[in-house]
Amino acid sequence: AQSVTQLDSQVPVFEEAPVELRCNYSSSVSVYLFWYVQYPNQGLQLLLKYLSGSTLVKGINGFEAEFNKSQTSFHLRKPSVHISDTAEYFCAGRMDSSYKLIFGSGTRLLVRP
Amino acid sequence: EPEVTQTPSHQVTQMGQEVILRCVPISNHLYFYWYRQILGQKVEFLVSFYNNEISEKSEIFDDQFSVERPDGSNFTLKIRSTKLEDSAMYFCASSIQGNYGYTFGSGTRLTVV
Numbered sequence: 321a322q323s324v325t326q327l328d329s330q331v332p333v334f335e336e337a338p339v340e341l342r343c344n345y346s347s348s349v350s351v352y353l354f355w356y357v358q359y360p361n362q363g364l365q366l367l368l369k370y371l372s373g374s375t376l377v378k379g380i381n382g383f384e385a386e387f388n389k390s391q392t393s394f395h396l397r398k399p400s401v402h403i404s405d406t407a408e409y410f411c412a413g414r415m416d417s418s419y420k421l422i423f424g425s426g427t428r429l430l431v432r433p
Numbered sequence: 434e435p436e437v438t439q440t441p442s443h444q445v446t447q448m449g450q451e452v453i454l455r456c457v458p459i460s461n462h463l464y465f466y467w468y469r470q471i472l473g474q475k476v477e478f479l480v481s482f483y484n485n486e487i488s489e490k491s492e493i494f495d496d497q498f499s500v501e502r503p504d505g506s507n508f509t510l511k512i513r514s515t516k517l518e519d520s521a522m523y524f525c526a527s528s529i530q531g532n533y534g535y536t537f538g539s540g541t542r543l544t545v546v
Contacts, residue, residue, distance in 0.1 A: 356537070363537050366535075412476075421468075421478060423478075
Protein backbone atom coordinates (compact mmCIF):
# COMPACT_ATOMS: atom_id res chain seq x y z
CA ALA A 321 0.00 0.00 0.00
CA GLN A 322 1.16 3.53 -0.71
CA SER A 323 2.45 5.32 2.35
CA VAL A 324 4.44 8.28 3.59
CA THR A 325 6.38 7.89 6.81
CA GLN A 326 7.68 10.55 9.14
CA LEU A 327 9.59 8.75 11.84
CA ASP A 328 10.12 11.71 14.14
CA SER A 329 6.99 12.92 15.91
CA GLN A 330 8.84 15.83 17.51
CA VAL A 331 12.19 17.48 16.83
CA PRO A 332 13.49 19.95 19.40
CA VAL A 333 16.27 22.26 18.23
CA PHE A 334 17.92 25.44 19.41
CA GLU A 335 17.50 28.67 17.49
CA GLU A 336 20.03 29.19 14.68
CA ALA A 337 20.90 25.48 14.62
CA PRO A 338 20.40 23.38 11.48
CA VAL A 339 17.52 20.94 11.29
CA GLU A 340 16.51 17.95 9.20
CA LEU A 341 13.00 16.50 9.21
CA ARG A 342 12.86 13.02 7.75
CA CYS A 343 10.34 11.67 5.27
CA ASN A 344 10.25 8.34 3.47
CA TYR A 345 7.73 7.15 0.92
CA SER A 346 6.76 3.76 -0.42
CA SER A 347 8.41 2.93 -3.68
CA SER A 348 6.28 3.83 -6.70
CA VAL A 349 6.55 4.06 -10.46
CA SER A 350 5.97 7.81 -10.29
CA VAL A 351 5.90 10.09 -7.30
CA TYR A 352 5.31 13.74 -6.56
CA LEU A 353 6.32 14.91 -3.11
CA PHE A 354 5.37 17.91 -1.00
CA TRP A 355 6.15 19.47 2.34
CA TYR A 356 3.46 21.49 4.11
CA VAL A 357 3.69 23.55 7.29
CA GLN A 358 0.82 24.03 9.71
CA TYR A 359 0.97 26.74 12.35
CA PRO A 360 -1.35 26.39 15.37
CA ASN A 361 -5.02 26.66 14.43
CA GLN A 362 -4.19 27.40 10.83
CA GLY A 363 -4.37 25.63 7.49
CA LEU A 364 -1.72 23.90 5.45
CA GLN A 365 0.82 26.06 3.68
CA LEU A 366 2.95 24.63 0.90
CA LEU A 367 6.68 24.87 1.65
CA LEU A 368 8.03 23.15 -1.43
CA LYS A 369 7.34 20.43 -3.95
CA TYR A 370 9.19 17.91 -6.09
CA LEU A 371 7.52 17.14 -9.39
CA SER A 372 10.50 16.25 -11.61
CA GLY A 373 13.94 17.51 -12.61
CA SER A 374 16.52 18.64 -10.09
CA THR A 375 16.51 16.51 -6.97
CA LEU A 376 17.31 19.49 -4.74
CA VAL A 377 14.23 21.61 -4.27
CA LYS A 378 14.21 25.02 -2.66
CA GLY A 379 11.13 26.39 -0.96
CA ILE A 380 9.91 29.29 1.07
CA ASN A 381 11.33 30.48 4.39
CA GLY A 382 14.80 29.09 3.62
CA PHE A 383 13.75 25.44 3.54
CA GLU A 384 15.00 22.91 1.02
CA ALA A 385 14.51 19.21 0.43
CA GLU A 386 16.32 16.54 -1.51
CA PHE A 387 14.59 13.79 -3.44
CA ASN A 388 16.52 10.52 -3.16
CA LYS A 389 15.01 7.80 -5.28
CA SER A 390 17.33 5.01 -4.15
CA GLN A 391 16.54 5.66 -0.50
CA THR A 392 12.91 6.63 -1.19
CA SER A 393 13.40 9.72 0.92
CA PHE A 394 12.50 13.40 0.76
CA HIS A 395 14.06 14.98 3.84
CA LEU A 396 13.45 18.62 4.67
CA ARG A 397 16.35 20.80 5.81
CA LYS A 398 17.04 24.29 6.99
CA PRO A 399 20.56 25.50 7.81
CA SER A 400 19.49 27.90 10.58
CA VAL A 401 16.07 27.84 12.24
CA HIS A 402 14.17 30.67 13.90
CA ILE A 403 11.69 30.64 16.75
CA SER A 404 9.00 31.40 14.18
CA ASP A 405 9.66 28.05 12.48
CA THR A 406 7.98 26.29 15.39
CA ALA A 407 5.09 24.44 13.75
CA GLU A 408 3.89 21.05 12.53
CA TYR A 409 5.45 19.87 9.28
CA PHE A 410 3.76 17.35 7.02
CA CYS A 411 5.33 15.41 4.21
CA ALA A 412 2.87 14.28 1.53
CA GLY A 413 3.06 12.33 -1.67
CA ARG A 414 1.06 11.65 -4.74
CA MET A 415 1.97 8.27 -6.21
CA ASP A 416 1.40 6.52 -9.48
CA SER A 417 -1.94 7.27 -11.14
CA SER A 418 -3.76 8.47 -8.04
CA TYR A 419 -4.49 12.17 -7.56
CA LYS A 420 -4.89 11.94 -3.82
CA LEU A 421 -2.22 13.17 -1.45
CA ILE A 422 -1.06 10.74 1.19
CA PHE A 423 0.18 12.50 4.29
CA GLY A 424 2.72 11.45 6.83
CA SER A 425 1.82 11.68 10.50
CA GLY A 426 3.63 14.99 10.90
CA THR A 427 6.68 16.23 12.78
CA ARG A 428 6.42 18.96 15.36
CA LEU A 429 9.42 21.25 15.10
CA LEU A 430 10.06 22.97 18.41
CA VAL A 431 12.62 25.75 18.23
CA ARG A 432 14.02 26.85 21.58
CA PRO A 433 15.87 30.11 22.31
CA GLU B 434 -1.94 35.24 -4.37
CA PRO B 435 -5.10 33.23 -5.12
CA GLU B 436 -6.65 31.47 -2.16
CA VAL B 437 -9.03 28.64 -1.44
CA THR B 438 -11.76 30.01 0.82
CA GLN B 439 -13.68 27.89 3.30
CA THR B 440 -16.76 28.80 5.30
CA PRO B 441 -17.58 28.65 8.11
CA SER B 442 -14.33 28.56 10.01
CA HIS B 443 -16.00 26.77 12.89
CA GLN B 444 -19.29 24.89 13.04
CA VAL B 445 -20.93 23.21 15.99
CA THR B 446 -23.72 20.77 15.29
CA GLN B 447 -25.76 18.22 17.17
CA MET B 448 -25.29 14.54 16.51
CA GLY B 449 -27.61 13.35 13.78
CA GLN B 450 -27.90 16.73 12.09
CA GLU B 451 -26.86 17.43 8.52
CA VAL B 452 -24.01 19.83 7.86
CA ILE B 453 -22.73 21.44 4.68
CA LEU B 454 -19.19 22.69 4.52
CA ARG B 455 -18.47 25.20 1.79
CA CYS B 456 -15.41 25.93 -0.26
CA VAL B 457 -14.55 28.31 -3.07
CA PRO B 458 -11.59 26.85 -4.97
CA ILE B 459 -9.18 28.92 -7.03
CA SER B 460 -11.04 29.98 -10.14
CA ASN B 461 -8.94 28.31 -12.86
CA HIS B 462 -8.38 25.08 -10.94
CA LEU B 463 -9.94 21.90 -12.25
CA TYR B 464 -9.40 19.36 -9.48
CA PHE B 465 -11.02 19.63 -6.08
CA TYR B 466 -10.49 17.69 -2.88
CA TRP B 467 -11.68 17.28 0.68
CA TYR B 468 -9.40 16.14 3.47
CA ARG B 469 -9.94 15.89 7.19
CA GLN B 470 -7.72 16.02 10.23
CA ILE B 471 -8.96 14.64 13.51
CA LEU B 472 -7.34 16.51 16.40
CA GLY B 473 -3.75 15.41 16.86
CA GLN B 474 -3.80 13.02 13.93
CA LYS B 475 -2.61 13.01 10.36
CA VAL B 476 -4.41 14.61 7.45
CA GLU B 477 -6.61 12.05 5.67
CA PHE B 478 -7.90 12.08 2.12
CA LEU B 479 -11.67 11.93 1.71
CA VAL B 480 -12.52 12.55 -1.94
CA SER B 481 -11.34 14.05 -5.20
CA PHE B 482 -13.64 15.63 -7.79
CA TYR B 483 -13.00 16.38 -11.43
CA ASN B 484 -15.23 17.17 -14.38
CA ASN B 485 -18.33 17.19 -12.16
CA GLU B 486 -17.85 13.74 -10.76
CA ILE B 487 -15.99 11.93 -8.03
CA SER B 488 -12.71 10.62 -9.38
CA GLU B 489 -11.49 8.91 -6.23
CA LYS B 490 -12.69 8.41 -2.67
CA SER B 491 -11.39 6.82 0.49
CA GLU B 492 -13.07 4.25 2.70
CA ILE B 493 -13.93 7.08 5.09
CA PHE B 494 -16.16 8.65 2.42
CA ASP B 495 -19.19 6.43 2.94
CA ASP B 496 -22.86 6.99 2.09
CA GLN B 497 -23.13 9.68 4.79
CA PHE B 498 -20.88 11.95 2.74
CA SER B 499 -21.53 13.66 -0.56
CA VAL B 500 -19.91 16.41 -2.60
CA GLU B 501 -21.31 18.86 -5.07
CA ARG B 502 -20.24 21.73 -7.26
CA PRO B 503 -23.63 23.41 -7.56
CA ASP B 504 -22.82 26.62 -9.40
CA GLY B 505 -19.38 26.39 -10.97
CA SER B 506 -17.64 28.22 -8.15
CA ASN B 507 -18.60 26.57 -4.86
CA PHE B 508 -17.57 23.08 -3.86
CA THR B 509 -19.47 21.59 -0.93
CA LEU B 510 -19.12 18.64 1.40
CA LYS B 511 -22.33 17.37 2.98
CA ILE B 512 -22.50 15.03 5.94
CA ARG B 513 -26.04 13.71 6.16
CA SER B 514 -26.25 12.54 9.76
CA THR B 515 -23.26 13.61 11.80
CA LYS B 516 -21.61 11.38 14.36
CA LEU B 517 -19.36 12.33 17.25
CA GLU B 518 -16.40 10.86 15.37
CA ASP B 519 -16.97 13.27 12.49
CA SER B 520 -15.54 16.01 14.69
CA ALA B 521 -12.43 17.18 12.86
CA MET B 522 -10.87 19.95 10.83
CA TYR B 523 -12.02 19.65 7.23
CA PHE B 524 -9.77 21.05 4.53
CA CYS B 525 -10.74 21.82 0.99
CA ALA B 526 -8.01 21.87 -1.66
CA SER B 527 -7.77 22.52 -5.36
CA SER B 528 -5.19 22.08 -8.09
CA ILE B 529 -4.95 23.28 -11.66
CA GLN B 530 -3.98 19.80 -12.72
CA GLY B 531 -3.64 16.60 -10.76
CA ASN B 532 0.14 16.64 -10.80
CA TYR B 533 0.77 20.18 -9.64
CA GLY B 534 0.81 21.63 -6.16
CA TYR B 535 -2.37 21.57 -4.19
CA THR B 536 -3.62 24.75 -2.53
CA PHE B 537 -5.41 24.18 0.75
CA GLY B 538 -8.00 26.34 2.44
CA SER B 539 -7.69 27.33 6.08
CA GLY B 540 -10.18 24.69 7.12
CA THR B 541 -13.53 24.33 8.86
CA ARG B 542 -13.43 22.98 12.38
CA LEU B 543 -16.50 20.80 12.81
CA THR B 544 -17.54 19.94 16.35
CA VAL B 545 -20.32 17.39 16.79
CA VAL B 546 -21.92 17.41 20.24
